[in-house]
Amino acid sequence: MCTPRDSAVLHAIFNPNAPFGDICEGEDNDAREEADLDSRFPADLLEAALALEQSGVKAAESGDVRTAVQKFTEAIAILPDRPSAYNNRAQALRLEGDETGALQDLNHAVELSRGAGIAGRQALVQRGLILRLKGNDEAARSDFQRAAQLGSGFARQQLVLLNPYAALCNRMLRDMVMKLQEPDIQEC
Template sequence: MATANDRAVLQTIFNPSTPFGDIPGLDEEEEEDAQEEGDGFAPELLEQARDLELQGVSAAESGDVSAALERFGEAIRLLPQRASAYNNRAQALRLRGDVAGALRDLDTAIALSRGRGRAACQSFVQRGLIHRLQAREEEARQDFERAARLGSSFARRQLVLLNPYSALCNQMLCQMLGQLRNPGSE
């Protein structure tokens, strides 16, 4: 049986664009223990909140950010302890240019989700992007690392972009392995 470090080395060799140690599925045990999104909520309220969020997403996609914010706000009023609506509202707030409001909602979504699950993953990515736009690279890196551990391939790519040395080392490793596999070709 391979150790976590062995899996990390193999992951780096076969997927050189991922940061060292980023092993897909490593946190699956954690995810299985995490509370399901719908646990603790009345099924009929959960269904209504999800429907309101879908309406909000549709409104945002069609360019009606005000209607999207209304729907997400209704979903939050219906189930204020559910992280997903805060994450979705943060996207709409960002579209409107309210970065401070978006950050507040993302912080709330991360707190409510206890940093686990899909809503947390999406919130970490969004918050990382905002930090990156504000030239707060260290905060962006931390959020992308957490999102990558939750399974975000986008966050993994952002981490590589934030660390050009990692990408260069991975590229050199691939070249060396290629030369070892095919010693006569160059």
């Protein structure tokens, strides 16, 4: 059995684009945390909002983005203080090409979630991606750092992509370890 530090080193070697020490964690805590946050809403309203969100996701997956936006908007009308539907609608708005509307929804999701939990992490990552596409790398970096602190491995990868020196160091470390494992045999 290896130590957490050993796992981190091995992960860095075989995943050179991931920051050192980035080990994927389970999602059990995420599900519990989200359930705890959702417990503040009346059960009947939460159930209705969740059903609308699921319907919106199915519509988006089938290519009917307009219906998806409508379903997410209905879910927001039922529970306007729940950030998840804002995240989902932002994704659908991005698919429609409405980056301004998507950013507004993501800003609202970050505000409602206080930048915490699954919804906060997802909103920060999505907003970071849009900001990066718009060329605002500093604001994107800030969102990715906050999301990474909340456990987003994807945000950590984005931070590495924004810092090519970290990826280079990880690749050099991997190459060095590979050479140690399979040394070149010099013939005399």
